[in-house]
Amino acid sequence: MGMTITEKILAKAAGKESVGAGELVDAKIDIIMCHDVTTPPAISMLVEKGIDKVFDRAKIVVTPDHFQPAKDVKSAELHKRLDEWARRHDIKYYYKLGRAGVCHALLPEQGHIRPGEVIVGGDSHTCTYGAFAAFSTGIGSTDLAAAIATGELWFKAPASIKLVLNGSPAPGVYSKDVILAVIARIGVDGALYKALEFAGSTLSEMSMEARMTMTNMAIEAGAKNGIIGFDDITKQYLDEHLKDKKDYTIFESDSDAEYERIEEFDCSTMEPMVALPHLPSGGVPVSQCSGGAMDQAYIGSCTNGRIEDLRVAAKILEGKEAAIRTIVVPATPSIWKQAKDEGLFDIFYSAGCVIAAPTCGACLGGFMGVLAAGEKCISTTNRNFVGRMGHPESEVYLASPATAAASAVEGKITDPRKYI
Secondary structure (H helix, E strand, C coil): CECCHHHHHHHHHHCCCCCCCCCEEEEECCEEEECCCCHHHHHHHHHHCCCCCCCCCCCEEECCCCCCCCCCHHHHHHHHHHHHHHHHCCCCEECCCCCCCCHHHHHHHCCCCCCCCEEEECCHHHHHHHHHCCEEEECCHHHHHHHHHHCEEEEECCCEEEEEEECCCCCCCCHHHHHHHHHHHHCCCCCCCCEEEEECHHHHHCCHHHHHHHHHCHHHHCCCEEEECCCHHHHHHHHHHCCCCCCCCCCCCCCCECCCEEEEEEHHHCCCEEECCCCCCCEEEHHHCCCCECCEEEECHHHHCCHHHHHHHHHHHCCCCCCCEEEECCCCHHHHHHHHHCCHHHHHHHCCCEECCCCCCCCCCCCCCCECCCCEEEECCCCCCCCCCECCCCEEEECCHHHHHHHHHHCECCCHHHHC
């Protein structure tokens, strides 16, 4: 029996010839992502156990992002502990304030993600990096501590679900709409501890930025990881971004690989989607919910804060004024500068938007866009759980940057196709 990409990567990392779904493996870790929320507890665990060490200073990438710049004393203390630890162990890739960015946008941009590798991070959306044909998954602080000290973790190899995406999405329909449609069909637990393997002709029309949006939200279907095979689009991105280690191993799923099931989607028939409160699986076509009044629009996050997303939003907002408060957050300093240099900030400023420094703040209800009781936000983020962006009685509606921008203009959920 053949193997899937996920199984092949885990087999390589475990030094085995083959791995099957459900098999327990002890895998060597290639890259560890550390940020300001889950890493300080991991550091404390290691210090308390007398094993304050790192397995490889060049394989750990550190950035504060959830509460950066620090929003209060508690977050400042987290940053201080992270900073002292990174300096104590001379971490090679430490992106501190001024160079810090939303982790899942920063690591690929800065050339830390390579195909065929095992990547973990103390954040559930670490599955983003699977867009590069890598096995990438989120872990908790305890596993993070173990990985930092030893460079190894055990995994149960996940069974795979193959998602075949075919057809050309219509203008106004983006990868965010595709993944919301996928999750709406399979549910928030439809891929529990499974690998979601994306395939099909639609991928050839998606940039790496668009692909990362989909793998980012694999966890919202309960998946252990999301993964997309290597192709020329992947190679072009890597050629432009890889800095140090430019060699990598490419794995492809065998023709006789076993999948738990195969789901097919015709992306040419999809509409822009909106996930209604309070689950990412609440996606419906925008035509079924248009007109609902909003109080805030949020464009940013590890899901949709890249330059491609900001360009889409700016094209709709150009020459118009936002009817509701609208917050735009470029995901990294490089994206921030590129957006400024391209004149996107002028468009956002003229439209009355708030433009913030890179941060995860509003996405998790931390700061820079927290909602009051009864307020509604159309957001390009990945989660709309109860209280996710603020008060438990607030509501979050997930959408693409185009839908969020169109809704910002009209102050209500709006089909972006009217502006495209």
